[in-house]
Amino acid sequence: MRPLKEQWMSAEAISESGARSDFWDGVRLSMPVVVASAPFALLFGAIAVDNGFSVLEAFLMSAMIYGGASQMVGIELFGQHVAPWLIVLSIFAVNFRHVLYSAGIGRRIAHWPVLQQALGYFILTDPQFAVAEARAVSGKPVGFVWYLGLGLPVYVFWVIESGLGAVFGKLIPDTHALGIDFLLPIYFLGLVLGFRKRPLWLPVVAASAAASIVAYKTVGSPWHVSIGAIAGVLLAVVLPPHHSGVGERP
C-alpha cells in the first residue's frame, strides 16, 4: 500500500512540477511582451482620460477589450464625439485580424476543455498568437498552463498600467524622445522576422507590405490591416500548395 502511494505521490509531484515549469516557461516568454506593451498601456490610460473617460472606464476598457490598437482607435473616436455604433464598428475592424489568429490557433488548442478554450480565446492577442504559433511550429505542445503563463502577466500588467496611466497620465514627459510611439513597430518587426524560415515568407511579407501601404494611403487606417493581411494570405492560397510545403508534410 505504502510503496504504491509513494509512487502515486511522486508521479503527482512530477506532473505538478512539470506544470509549474510549463507555467514559468510561458511567463519567461511573456516578459518582452510585458516590457513592450507597458508604454502603450500607460499611454492609453493617459489619452483615455484626456478624451473624457474616467479612470474606471479606462481600466474597464483595458480589462474587457484587451486590444491595444483598437482601444487607442476607440478613444480617439470617442474624443471626436463620433457616433457610438461607429466607434464599436471601428474597434471591430481593428480587431478583425483576430479571426485569422483564432482559425490558426484553434488547430493547436482544440483538445483543451471548452472553458479553457473560452479563456484562451479571450487573451488571444498579436504576440500571444505569434509566440504560441511559433511553439506549435517548433513541435512543442501548446498546453493550457503554458499558454496561461504566457498570457496572464501581459493581461495583468496591461490592465494595471492602463489604470496607472489614467491616474498619472499628465505626468508622462516627452514621449517622442523616449521613442514610445515607435516601440510597437519595432516589436512587430521582430515578430515578423521570427517567422522568416517559413515557406513563402518573403512573398507573403512583400504582398502584405505593398497592399497595406496602398490601403493606408487610399482607404486609410484601420482598414489597411485587414486589407494587407488578406493580400498576403490570398497569395499563399492562390499559389500551388507545394510552394507552402503543405503537401510535403507526413
Added chain:
Amino acid sequence: MSTTFWIILVGAIATYLTRVGGHLVISRFENIHPRVEAGLNAVPAAVLTTLVAPAVLGAGPAEWAALIVTALVSLRGGLMSMFLAGAAVLILARQFVG
C-alpha cells in the same frame, strides 16, 4: 448606465467574437483543404507585416536606423535582445535627429 460603458461592453463583445469566431467557423470543416492550410500558415507574417509597413514608410532616419539594427540583431539574437537593441538605437538616434 453611461454611453461610455455601453461602448466598452459592445466593443468587448465584438472583440471576443473576432477572437473566437475564426475557430468556430473553421472547426466546422472535417478536413482542411491544403490551400486553406497554406493560407493559415501565412497569417502571422501577413498580419504582423501590415502593422509595420505603413509605420516604416512614414518614419525618419532615427526609426529606420532602429529597424535596421532590429533586423540585424534578429539574425542572431532572440526577440527580447532584438527589441531592446532596436529601442536603444531609436532613443539614442532621436536625441540627435529628433
